[in-house]
Amino acid sequence: MNIDRWTRRITLLFAALTVLLSGCTTYVTTQVTAFSAWNGSDATRTYAFTRPKDQQNNLELSAYERIVANELAVHSFREVAHDDARYLVELAYGIRSDIVTVAEPVYYNPWPGPYWGRPFDPWGPWGPFPATYVNQSYPVFTHLLGIRITERASGKEVYNVTARNFGGESSLVRTMPYLARSALTDFPLGNGAVHTVKIPLDSHGAAANEVSLPAVASGTAPGTASGTASGTASGAKVGQ
Known part of the structure; x- marks a missing residue:
């Protein structure tokens, strides 16, 4: 088995654990x-x-552009007409689903009745019998946002950043604010930089200062759109 397949399995395992612990998660x-x-x-x-001709009327892409525009404004970017712009910004996005199977312990207690605990019962509530394991399957979703910035006059690519996270959230719409903020945290990063960004959730499970989304229809099936990403974003924590 090659290293890439092992890496994918390990990643999905961690994602599954994230799903299992999502009830107490305070960060994305x-x-x-x-x-x-x-x-x-x-x-x-x-x-x-900018976006290709076949995406000109894509409402989902329009919603994501507004989210990214809010984050770009944090870093002194100003949106103008196409012919007046120094840079062109293109987005790519998608969501992929996987099923992860985790072996979970199941205990059998052959002695019904009240459990008095130690020191009266040295074996604990399940007696001296070992646990058996049952495979449980969970859906895990990979969310992706790419932001590409080119110079309009020359076409030269000057910045290309990708943000990716995993979890039990099946909606790309709800994860996009986290992806956009993470992608532009500490802009501009150095060439080849890889780091982890943690964004806190508020009491309602939303990102602090999360932007509002336009009312657009968006399913959970994978979707991509081509179109063309100083200081730390508010509420974000960065780990190398």
Whole structure:
């Protein structure tokens, strides 16, 4: 078995554990990878979104562009008309589902009745009998956002960042604010940078300062759209 297959299995196992522990999770954890040739200044951070012709009327993509636009504004980017922009910003996104099977212990107590506990029963509530294991399957979802920034005049790519997280959330719409904020945390990252961003949840399970989404229809099936991503984003924690 090759290393990539082992890596995928380990990743899915950790994702499954995340699903199992989701009731007490207080952060959304996202892995971010960036490639950069950035040398821009705040005075020149004008941009416009770009997308291929077959995505011009994509409402889902429009919603995600608004989320990314809010995060870009944190880093002094200003959206302008296409022909006035120094940079073009293109998005790619998707969601993939997997099923992860985890062996969970099941205990059998042959002695019904009240359990008095130690020191009266040295074996504990299940007696001296070992646990048996039952396989339980759980859905795990991988959410992805890519942000690509190019210079409009030259077409040169100057920044390309990918944000990816895993969990039991089946909606890409609900995870997009976390992906966008994570992708642009500490912009601009160095070339080849890989780090982990943790965004806290509020008491209602939403990201702190989470942006509002337009009312658009979005399923959980995989979707992608081509179109063209200083300081730390609010509420985000970064780990190398």
